Structure formats: structure tokens, C-alpha cells
Amino acid sequence: MAKLLLLSVCGALALLGVYSTGTSHLEKSRGSSDNDGIHLAVSPQCGPFGGKTTNVNAGIVFGAIETIVSFGDSYTDGGIDNGSTLLPAVLVPPNVEAGGRSTNGPVWIEGLSGDWGAKLMDYAQWGACTNLSLWPSNPRKVDFIDQMATFLGQSNQLDPETTLYSIFFGINDYIASLIDGDHLPQAAETILNEIKTLSSPPTNGISFLVVDVYGRGNTSAWGEAYKQQVFDGLRAFHEGPAKLNVAYVDLAEIWDGVLGSDPGYEAFGYTSTAACTLCTEDCDQYGWCMDPEHYFYWIDGHPSKETHRIMADFVEEVLQNCKV
Ligand SMILES: *[C@@H]1O[C@H](CO)[C@@H](O)[C@H](O)[C@H]1NC(C)=O
Numbered sequence: 001m002a003k004l005l006l007l008s009v010c011g012a013l014a015l016l017g018v019y020s021t022g023t024s025h026l027e028k029s030r031g032s033s034d035n036d037g038i039h040l041a042v043s044p045q046c047g048p049f050g051g052k053t054t055n056v057n058a059g060i061v062f063g064a065i066e067t068i069v070s071f072g073d074s075y076t077d078g079g080i081d082n083g084s085t086l087l088p089a090v091l092v093p094p095n096v097e098a099g100g101r102s103t104n105g106p107v108w109i110e111g112l113s114g115d116w117g118a119k120l121m122d123y124a125q126w127g128a129c130t131n132l133s134l135w136p137s138n139p140r141k142v143d144f145i146d147q148m149a150t151f152l153g154q155s156n157q158l159d160p161e162t163t164l165y166s167i168f169f170g171i172n173d174y175i176a177s178l179i180d181g182d183h184l185p186q187a188a189e190t191i192l193n194e195i196k197t198l199s200s201p202p203t204n205g206i207s208f209l210v211v212d213v214y215g216r217g218n219t220s221a222w223g224e225a226y227k228q229q230v231f232d233g234l235r236a237f238h239e240g241p242a243k244l245n246v247a248y249v250d251l252a253e254i255w256d257g258v259l260g261s262d263p264g265y266e267a268f269g270y271t272s273t274a275a276c277t278l279c280t281e282d283c284d285q286y287g288w289c290m291d292p293e294h295y296f297y298w299i300d301g302h303p304s305k306e307t308h309r310i311m312a313d314f315v316e317e318v319l320q321n322c323k324v
């Protein structure tokens with residue numbers, strides 16, 4: 001754990017183009033060497049690959065990963081959506097977005113790529129769903145299919161052996177399903193179709209990480225069925241002729257643990273489950289809370305940078321501890 005946290009500090013500094021050795025006042029002034037005291041108070045439940053949805057890593061060797069290609073929504077949006085180098089994850093008030101991100105610092109996938117020393121190519125876009133043709137109500141007209149088109153249009157020559165494809169959708173599909181009806185089976189199918197495309201020529205991808213937290217603490221029968229369909233599809237890719245390396249990470253344990261009573265937000269080090277920028281009393285000059293380091297959310301429904309860090313920790317724990 002200590003090693004991962006230290007690496008994460010280096011990752012954050014590297015993003016800013018600032019390198020330091022050892023413990024400097026710079027790290028302390030950033031207050032992030034211990035993630036401001038925010039830590040995982042749950043550990044991933046691992047399960048067999050088969051049966052009910054759970055956390056699994058079937059074949060991803062993260063020591064071998066040199067490039068991460070990342071698709072998703074605002075939870076993964078690094079502020080630049082064409083795979084190019086991201087802007088520094090620095091907040092310039094009164095703008096609530098650190099370098100275009102939907103949060104006040106680095107997003108989880110930057111934590112992961114920083115820890116691994118991997119190059120990040122991020123195509124994620126705030127507001128994105130899997131497939132716009134399923135969701136007329138999705139407010140922003142962007143989806144996984146667009147992100148794939150951007151990526152494929154670049155004809156990137158990436159080595160399949162050292163490239164991980166990360167896919168994290170579901171939140172906007174779930175919200176849209178409450179309005180447009182249950183098209184989540186087709187949304188799950190879209191994710192699986194796109195993995196099929198990425199694993200075929202010319203990309204020939206072999207390693208795929210799928211992350212989910214569709215209900216952010218809420219569940220529904222159709223949401224659970226959506227997860228199960230993606231999970232079963234991943235297993236088929238792993239066990240079938242393509243023998244893909246796949247991992248499934250369900251972040252619901254964090255949301256349930258923080259927003260529910262077992263173990264509750266205090267156990268993670270938070271003082272509030274609210275969004276800092278929705279401050280109503282004791283606010284700073286920008287209308288933000290005085291103690292953003294200990295808030296679960298930064299903007300409404302969107303993880304703070306400390307929450308992003310524990311999301312990365314959770315993903316790493318799954319990849320390490322949930323090998324099947
Ligand atoms: C990616 O997007 C950024 C910001 O819009 C732009 O400055 C950059 O030129 C783009 N890069 C490519 C390769 O399209």
C-alpha cells in the first residue's frame with residue numbers, strides 16, 4: 001500500500017512536469033502523500049469467473065503494460081479526448097475543472113497509469129454513453145462508438161502485448177434508461193461488440209479492463225442484468241478461441257461502503273458524502289466547501305480527486321488479488 005501511494009505522488013508530480021526525489025516540502029504542501037487520509041475501507045471481493053458478477057482478473061499482467069487506451073465518461077475524462085497528452089491536473093478557481101477534468105485533480109486512470117509508468121491515451125468524454133442510438137435522452141451527443149472512431153481513425157500502431165484497453169461506461173446509460181426504457185441489454189452488447197472490434201485486425205488487442213459503477217450506490221434489476229451480461233461476455237472472450245486477457249472491476253463496494261452504513265464514509269476518512277462545489281454553508285470565496293480533501297464528491301455526483309485515488313487503488317487490488 002505504502003509503495004502504491006508513494007508512486008501515486010510521483011505520478012501526480014510527473015503530470016505537472018515537476019520531478020522530485022524523496023520527501024520534499026513540495027509533496028507535503030500538496031498534502032497528497034497520504035491521499036489526505038482518504039483510504040479504502042473495503043477490499044474487493046474476488047470470485048470465480050462464472051456465476052454472478054464479481055471482481056476478476058483473468059490474465060492481465062500489469063507489469064507488462066506500457067500503454068493504456070482509455071474509453072469512458074466524465075469519471076475517466078482527462079480533459080483531452082483524442083489520446084494526446086493531458087493538461088496538468090491543476091485547479092484554477094473559479095473554474096471547477098482541473099485541466100478540463102470533471103474533478104479537482106487527476107482521475108483514476110491517471111493514478112493507474114502513473115503507478116505503472118504506462119503511457120495514457122485517454123478518449124473518455126464527459127456525458128458519454130455506450131451507444132447514442134439507444135438513448136435519445138442522453139444530453140451530450142457523444143458515445144463509446146465515437147471514441148472508438150477517433151481511436152481507430154488515428155491508425156495507432158500499438159503493441160497488443162503491452163497495451164491495455166480500459167472501458168468504463170454505464171452511469172449515463174443507467175440514467176437514460178430511467179427515461180428511455182430498458183435498452184441496457186443492447187448497451188451491454190455494444191460494449192462487447194466494441195471489444196470484438198478492438199481485438200480484431202488491425203488493432204488486435206488482447207488485454208481488456210472493464211470497470212463499472214452504473215448506479216453509484218443505487219441498484220436496479222435491469223442494471224444488475226446489464227453487469228451480468230458484460231461479465232458473461234468477457235468470460236466468453238477469455239475462454240473462447242481469442243483467449244483474451246480480461247478483468248472486471250465493480251466499484252459498487254466503494255459507493256455502497258461510503259454511502260451506506262457498512263462501514264460508512266467516516267471509515268474511509270471522509271467528513272462528508274456531499275459534493276464540495278454544492279456548498280451551502282461555511283463556503284469559501286468561490287462557493288466551495290472549506291475541506292475539499294475530505295469530501296466524497298467534488299461536483300455533483302463526481303468523485304473528488306481523493307476518491308479517484310482510492311478508485312485506482314481498488315482497481316489495482318483487483319488486478320493483484322483477484323487473479324483467476
Ligand atoms: C487533441 O486535442 C487537443 C485539444 O483539443 C488539440 O490541441 C490537439 O491538437 C489534438 N491532437 C490530435 C492528435 O488531434
Ligand SMILES: *[C@@H]1O[C@H](CO)[C@@H](O)[C@H](O)[C@H]1NC(C)=O
Pocket residue numbers: 131133134145186189190191193194
Ligand atoms: C448501437 O445500437 C444500435 C441499435 O440497437 C445497434 O443497431 C448497433 O449495432 C449498436 N452499435 C454497436 C457498435 O453495437
Ligand SMILES: *[C@@H]1O[C@H](CO)[C@@H](O)[C@H](O)[C@H]1NC(C)=O
Pocket residue numbers: 215216217218301
Ligand atoms: C438513487 O436513488 C434515489 C432514490 O430513488 C435518488 O433520489 C437518487 O438520486 C439516486 N442516486 C443516483 C446517483 O442515481
